[in-house]
Amino acid sequence: MDDALNIPRIAGLLADPARATMVWTLIDGTLRPAGELAFAANVSAQSASAHLAKLVAGGLLCSEAQGRHRYFRIASAEAAHLIESLASFGAAIHPRKPPHPPLVRAMPPQFLHARTCYDHLAGDMAVRVLQAMRDKAWLFDSGQDYQLTPLGHAQLAALGIVLDLSVKGRRPFARGCVDLTQRRPHLAGMLGAALLDHYVREAWVLRAPRSRVVSITPKGLAAFHQALGI
Structure with a gap:
């Protein structure tokens, strides 16, 4: 099958506002029940069930049963990357104009500073981490994508992050993901998750x-400064 034919299929899944709201609610990597997703999307339980079935069949979500209830989450890191990339691209090409406040002004400072994006760090702190790793030649x-240098491998090992570079999978090892609020890349992929x-x-x-909001602890602030100078 021509890969180009997958584009309208995936686009169709996300073209519905209710389905788009559901997948965005799950972008933090959590497992949530259908009722909560129906509430977030402002649709009935019956309508939510139909939307969720389409998202699961389309490969964007997966589900699991826990007792009498069924829970949903983003199906894969690739799906999460696609969803956040589309959100970032949409905000870039259609920025809010006065009298509506800019996107970043509508978000709390904690969200802008540090949050999760599926299984990796996002926000200003994540952007600074990636830039520092590039500046210090840990990555090129x-x-x-990015490749880990011998120096980077050694520095991460010194921090207690030991990576098996021989493992090959479908997921990129280290990929830039344009941050929704900062408009610069943060680190995704296997390395982003490991970090x-x-x-x-x-x-x-x-x-x-x-x-999705996370807090950088005093220990973390000291560690980031010592390791990366940020």
Whole structure:
């Protein structure tokens, strides 16, 4: 099948405002019940069920049963990257104009500073981390992706982040994801996920329940400054 034929299929899935709201509600990587997604999209339970079935069949969401209830989440990192990239692109080509406030002014400072995007860090802090890794030659550009240098591998290992570079999968190892609010790339892919796992495990970053916003702890601020000068 011609890959180009997938474009209208995926576009059709996200063209409906209710379905777009549902997938955006799940962009934080959480697992949520159908009722909560119906409420977020302002549709009936019956309508939500039909929309969710289409999103699952289309490969954007997956579901799992827990007792009598069914829960939904983003199906993959690739799907999450697609969704946030479309949101960022849409905001860039159709920016809000007065009297409506700009997009970033409508968002709380904590959201702009640090949040999750599926399984990696986003926001101003994430953009600064990627830029510092490039400036310090831990990463180098390779098309739309990044490659880890021997120096970068050693520096990450010193922080306790050990990566098996021999593992090959469908997911990119390190890819730039244009940040929705900063308009500059943050780090996605396997490396982006590994970094966020490390930040949380080492208490550099604290997650908030049911929210994409994360807090950088005093320990994290000191660690980011020592490791990357930010």
